[in-house]
Amino acid sequence: MTAPSSAGPLLEVRDLIKHYHSTGLFRASAPAVRAVDGVSFDVGRGETLALVGESGCGKSSVGRTILRLQEPTSGSAVFEGIDLFPLDRAELRRLRRRMQIIFQDPYSSLNPRMTVGAAVAEGLEIHRLAPPKEIPDRVAALFEEVGLDPSYAGRYPHEFSGGQRQRIGIARALAVQPSFIVCDEPVSALDVSVQAQVLNLLSDLQRDRGLSYLFIAHDLAVVRQIARRVAVMYLGRIVEEAPTEPLLAEPRHPYTVALLSAVPEPDPTLRRSRIVLRGDLPSPSNPPAGCPFHPRCFHPRKDQRCVSEVPRLRPVGVTSAACHYAEETPRQDAP
Amino acid sequence: MTRVLEVENLRVSFPDGSGRRFRPVDGVTFTLDRGETMALVGESGCGKSLTSLALLRLIPPPGRIEPDSSIRLGGTDVLGLEGNALRQIRGRRIGMIFQDPMTSLNPVLRVGDQIGEGIRAHFPVSKAEARERSLRLLQEVGIPDPGSRLDAYPHELSGGMRQRVMIAIALAAEPEILVADEPTTALDVTVQAQILEVLDRLRSSRGMAVLLITHDLGIVAGRADRVAVMYAGQIVEEAPTARLFANPSHPYTQGLFASVPRIRGPARRLTPIPGSVPPATAWPSGCRFRPRCLKAFDKCVMEPPLLPIEPGHRARCWLAETPR
Secondary structure (H helix, E strand, O other), X not given: OOOOOOXXXXXXXXXXXXXXXXXXXXXXXXXXXXXXXXXXXXXXXXXXXXXXXXXXXXHHHXXXXXXXXXXXXXXXXXEOOEEOOOOOHHHHHHHHOOEXXXXXXXXXXXXXXXXXXXXXXXXXXXXXXXXXHHHHHHHHHHHHHXXXXXXXXXXXXXXXXXXXXHHHHHHHHHOOOOOEEEEEOOOOOOOHHHHHHHHHHHHHHHHHXXXXXXXEEOOHHHHHHHOOEEEEEEOOEEEEEEEHHHHHXXXXXXXXXXXHHHOOOOOOOOOOOXXXXXXXXXXXXOOOOOXXXXXXXXXXXXXXXXXXXXXXXXXXXXXXEOOOOXXXXXXXXXX | OOEEXXXXXXXXXXXXXXXXXXXXXXXXXXXXEOOOEEEEEOXXXXXXXXXXXXXXXXXXXXXXXXXXXXXXXOOXXXXXXXXXXXXXXEOOOEEEEOOOHHHHOOOOOOHHHHHHHHHHHHOOOOHHHHHHHHHHHHHHOOOOOHHHHOOOOHHHOOHHHHHHHHHHHHHHOOOOEEEEEOOOOXXXXXXXXXXXXHHHHXXXXXXXXXXXXXXXXXXXXXXXXXXXXEEOOEEEEEEEHHHHHHOOOOHHHHHHHHHOOOOOOXXXXXXXXXXXXXXXXXXXXXXXXXXXXXXXXXXXXOOOOOEEEEOOEEEOOHHHOOOO
């Protein structure tokens, strides 16, 4: 293991593209699904970047492509100074130790016939991170770190609640001492009281271990608990990227405005003029020309330029937004 | 205000492995008025969905509604009905929509035929008339280009459109009550906003009563007139929505609020409720929240009743006894 260089971001993703080509006898001419269509971002050391968007926006594909669980179509991802996409299988496997993923449904990623202790030990064994005699102690320490009773190590996944399973998934990711974890909707399936437990756990682990997260989520309120920076995705592209608080206070892309406006807030005294978007997400195999958001956009300045010219992500104050008229985006109702 | 539904001491039981019966719903009492939205709120396993299924007598055997329960719909004793009379309740007087519309829609039947089927099951109208009414219903739930959607199959529609179709099917019979069980949980947040808007509009235009079952306090805040919070098979707090949010009085309700992440106000670390919801086979004795409650004291080994906090606001907590 070479020492990671301390300068620069931990992960640099540039112009990432992931197109899915439908294959099969009758589908030869179907257009490609442009799941990720030119995405660039950095994740700093010990930092969380949140990727936020609705289903089909490509956020999960970004996470999986970076880890090469799916092969990218083009682009680059440089992690700790190493370009990930040209690596062969053996090199990739060595590097996977440093990059882990946790999923929305840990149950589907746990082998139902393997005890949870064995599942957590697996990474230690594969990467020979501990002598066999020490493994039970290492597993017990990991269980304690994620708030599970170490005496549960001999049980099977079905004996645990959703929140406990997510803790097991986290322990398993931590076992190999990663520096970077893709968290793919890790709390979306959990009840609110348990969701808060897991969010706090992820924050504490980040602080204690200096972890970096790419936190993929659809819920801006959840994201606020864990990420200092947010990138909002729409139809395979980042449409706005900003530090979290400015993004929530003064969104610049109309889609971010609509997304924020739709968040149901637990406060009946709020009287807001809700922006309810018309229509559905267009198909990523046939995205609209120009600005991908233009058919649903409510920006008062919307014009012919939005229909013909793709807006680039560009700085607007402290945020970056891909909107031709980001300076004039209407403020959402004041709180 | 016309009372349309009275549920009293509803208990639903299932046998465990050893032949004893446990009660996932254990003594639930509430009422619903015409044109009102009431929310049943709780986390998974609290009994909220079984409560809604019981209203339609849809508890799957070997589960059963215990004999001392009572469900009255207008003047009708729902628990005394059989056969045809029961079918007159299901769909006709109480409509229902679920979280996942795809599993409730017939995948090989066109949307228009599915709505028409519902209309013709309850009203003696011709096929042409049923199609005409289906079209109007699709319009009413806000489906763009409803004429062409009548001939679409469910898989050709997005999740939000399917949920609109489900609402149209539920409306076909002109029910007095619409039970919406997590109607937007599977939908994206911008689509969720659309569906909630449709439900709101229908309630005011049709004077329907809506029983909204959800885990999401954010949805409740904007929509419901009254809220009942469920925990471990019981209602632990009920109040007009504004009162519940201004003055949550049961420690469980308080814990839920402290757990909810928010997009406004100062950023702060969440305060989760310790532990997890116990299984229905092992509700704790005394106050069921006691093992997770930071405010538990001696008296909590006895089961508290719903105690008054202020008019219309009650909490199942001994702390409500002492002036605060």
